Amino acid sequence: MSQPDFGLTDKVALVTGASRGIGQALAMGLAQAGAKVVCASSRIGGSEDTVNQINSxxxxxxxxxxxxxDTDAVMALAEKAQGVFGEIDxxxxxxxxxxRSPAVEFPLDQWQHVLQVNLDATFLLCQQIGKKMVERKHGxxxxxxxxxSYSGGITVPAYTASKHAVAGLTKALANEWGQHNVQVNAIAPGYIRTxxxxxxxxxxxxxxxxxxxxPAARWGETSDLQGAAVFLASAASNYINGHILAVDGGFLAR
Incomplete structure (x- = not known):
């Protein structure tokens, strides 16, 4: 019996929000598994530390x-990212x-900003990069x-709405693209120190x-998420699709 393949050698990854925290840890975890990583952040030089650590x-x-x-910037990112190391795997x-604001005082411009960043950009990148994955029958x-994505939180209505939507979008895309050997899953981090x-x-x-x-009796560390990301990025998870994987120290079990 062959062993499951968790390796990412010769794969190309794009990680957004890679300047620090969870994004930095995920980029580094994928690189350690062999992937070439395009690290994206909101400003030029933002991911310099992450890139230097990976290359070093x-x-x-x-x-x-x-x-x-910025919709135009997101579309440009999708195009540029696919021209760095080749197609995104x-x-x-x-x-x-x-x-954070009480719902009765929540500014509309902040509501729209959170949804644009957390949901619209996620959809656009999935769409622009995902269609190439569908064409190649792999991704x-x-x-x-x-x-x-599971509960309502306190004073974060826009964030909560966006993360419920991300979970739903993940399942919707998995339904459409699973037949093309493209797996779309999500990681739901627990309470992580960031x-x-x-x-x-x-x-x-x-x-x-x-x-x-x-139950784990501690806050999570960003490194706790690396294994889940490598697993969902690798061939070991080829029959997992539309799944929201909670990495939460057992928080949801309570």
């Missing part, structure tokens, strides 16, 4: 920049943003969902409430 470790990586709230839609798309969750970490009451609900 013997991998191959380059950086691109695009404002994910693995797309990781990690780039995102959050805005892996990994969207980054959230614990708020700047996105810093406000929660700094709130003693909320942090305590969260920890009490995590």
């Amino acid at each position: 470790a013997g991998g191959e990586a380059v950086e691109l920049a695009a404002d994910l709230s 693995i797309l990781v839609n990690n780039g995102g943003t959050i805005y 892996k798309i990994i969207n980054i969902a959230s614990m708020l 700047d996105n969750t810093q406000a929660l970490q700094d709130d003693p009451e909320r942090s305590s409430e969260i920890l009490k609900r995590i």
Whole structure:
């Protein structure tokens, strides 16, 4: 019996939001598994540290920049990314943003901005890169969902709406593209130590409430997500499609 193939040698990945935090960890994890990685962030030089770490470790990586709230910039990113190392085999839609405000006061412009970055850009990159995967009959798309793909959260209505939508989009694309050997899945990170969750970490009451609900009894680290990403990017997951994989220390089990 042959062993499952978790290797990514000669594969090309595009990771958005690769400048720091979860995106940086995912880019580095894919590179360690053998992939060539295009690291995208919102500004030129934003992913320089990630690229340097990958290249210093013997991998191959380059950086691109695009404002994910700008449709034209997202379309240009899709085109440029496919011209760096060749066609994209693995797309990781990690780039995102959050805005905190009570719903009764939530500014419409911030609602629209969060949806543009978290949902519209994800769809456009899936569409523009996914259609080439469909043509080639091969590809892996990994969207980054959230614990708020399952629940409502507090004072983050736009983020919650966007992450519920990302989970639904993942399933919708899997339904259409599975027949073409393109797997579309998502990772739902639990409570991970990043700047996105810093406000929660700094709130003693909320942090305590969260920890009490995590069977692992700790906040997650960005490195905890690398194995899931490599798995969903590799041939080992060829019969997994439309799945939202929670990497949450058991949070949802409570």
